Amino acid sequence: MNKAMKQRLPRSFFEDYTPRVAERLLGNLLVRRLSGEILSGKIVEVEAYRGEEDPASHAHGGKTARNLVMFGEAGHAYVYFTYGVHHCLNITTEKKGQAGAILIRAVQPLTGIEGMRRNRGREELHDLMSGPGKLTQALRIDRKLNGEDMITSQRLYVTRGTGDRFTVKASIRIGITLGHSFRWRFFIDGNPFVSRTKPRSPESITTA
DNA sequence: ACACTGATTAACT
DNA sequence: GTTAATCAGTGTG
Numbered sequence: 008m009n010k011a012m013k014q015r016l017p018r019s020f021f022e023d024y025t026p027r028v029a030e031r032l033l034g035n036l037l038v039r040r041l042s043g044e045i046l047s048g049k050i051v052e053v054e055a056y057r058g059e060e061d062p063a064s065h066a067h068g069g070k071t072a073r074n075l076v077m078f079g080e081a082g083h084a085y086v087y088f089t090y091g092v093h094h095c096l097n098i099t100t101e102k103k104g105q106a107g108a109i110l111i112r113a114v115q116p117l118t119g120i121e122g123m124r125r126n127r128g129r130e131e132l133h134d135l136m137s138g139p140g141k142l143t144q145a146l147r148i149d150r151k152l153n154g155e156d157m158i159t160s161q162r163l164y165v166t167r168g169t170g171d172r173f174t175v176k177a178s179i180r181i182g183i184t185l186g187h188s189f190r191w192r193f194f195i196d197g198n199p200f201v202s203r204t205k206p207r208s209p210e211s212i213t214t215a
Numbered sequence: 216a217c218a219c220t221g222a223t224t225a226a227c228t
Numbered sequence: 229g230t231t232a233a234t235c236a237g238t239g240t241g
Contacts, residue, residue, distance in 0.1 A: 054233070056233070063233070065233080089233070089234070090231095090232060090234050090235080092234065092235070093234050093235070095233060097233085110233055112233085138235070139233070141234090141235075144235095180233070181233075182232085182233055183232095183233060184232095
C-alpha cells in the first residue's frame with residue numbers, strides 16, 4: 008500500500024467538461040467502506056451525461072426532485088433507482104449550476120471480494136461488478152447515499168489509481184434510446200470486467 | 216451464441 | 229398509464 012493508492016481525487020478533478028472527466032476517471036479506484044471492511048476496485052467503464060444538450064440525460068428538461076444533485080456541486084454521488092429493481096451510481100461533474108454526472112458502469116474487484124460475494128449472492132469474480140446494477144448491489148449502494156459528498160465521505164469515495172497504461176475506447180451509451188449521436192461511453196480496452204464486450208448494434212467503437 | 220421476458224417501483228405525462 | 233442510464237433466467241439454434 009503506497010501513498011498514491013490512498014490519495015483521493017480532489018473536487019477540481021470533477022469540475023470540468025463531463026466527457027473529459029469520464030475518460031480520465033478510468034483506472035482510478037472506487038472505494039466503499041462498510042463497518043470496517045473496505046470494498047474497492049478499479050473503474051473500467053463509465054458513461055457521461057450532461058445537462059440540457061444531452062437528450063439521454065436525466066437533467067434534460069430542467070431540475071426535478073430526482074435530478075437535483077446533478078445541478079449541484081461536483082464530486083457528489085447521484086444515486087437513482089431504475090427498472091423497479093436496480094440502483095445506479097453516478098458522480099456529479101461540472102461547475103455548480105451546470106448539470107452533469109458520470110455513470111459508473113463497471114468496476115474490477117480488488118479488495119473486499121468476499122464481502123462483494125455475500126452482497127451479490129454470487130461467486131464468479133466476473134459477475135460481481137461488471138454492470139451498473141451489479142456494482143451497486145456488491146457495494147450496498149442505494150438512495151441513502153444520494154447526495155453524498157465523495158470528496159469528504161468516509162463511506163464512499165474515489166482514490167487515484169496506480170497509473171498503469173491502458174487504451175481507452177469510446178462508443179455510444181448503452182440502454183438509451185435518445186442521444187445516439189454522442190459517443191460518451193468510455194471503457195478500458197480489453198479489460199474483462201467491462202459490462203459488454205460485444206456491441207449490441209452496428210456501433211462504432213473508436214479509440215478515444 | 217443469441218433472443219426474449221419478468222421483475223417491480225418511482226418519476227413523470 | 230407509461231417508461232426506464234438493468235439483470236438473470238429461460239428458451240432456441
